[in-house]
Amino acid sequence: DKAAGDMYAKQGRYLEAATFYRKAMQRETIDPDVYLAFGKILMTTKQYKEAPFYFALARRLDPLNIESVVLSAKAIANSVSVDAG
Numbered sequence: 815d816k817a818a819g820d821m822y823a824k825q826g827r828y829l830e831a832a833t834f835y836r837k838a839m840q841r842e843t844i845d846p847d848v849y850l851a852f853g854k855i856l857m858t859t860k861q862y863k864e865a866p867f868y869f870a871l872a873r874r875l876d877p878l879n880i881e882s883v884v885l886s887a888k889a890i891a892n893s894v895s896v897d898a899g
Contacts, residue, residue, distance in 0.1 A: 819831045819835040846876040850882060853889070
């Protein structure tokens with residue numbers, strides 16, 4: 815499901831990509847990259863308030879992933895303010 819979501823995301827078909835990422839998130843074991851990819855889709859579609867939640871989930875599963883911190887700060891900066899980000 816993640817691979818299909820990645821394929822649709824690269825094609826710019828974000829609705830289909832989000833559908834496949836949601837399917838991947840319903841699995842018993844979830845790769846932290848799924849949360850990152852879904853958060854990136856939310857950022858691309860300007861849904862900045864929901865994106866930090868998925869970046870936080872990715873960080874919880876992979877604490878050494880710096881990308882989740884940076885993307886979370888960008889999402890907060892876009893939704894609230896630059897100072898908050």
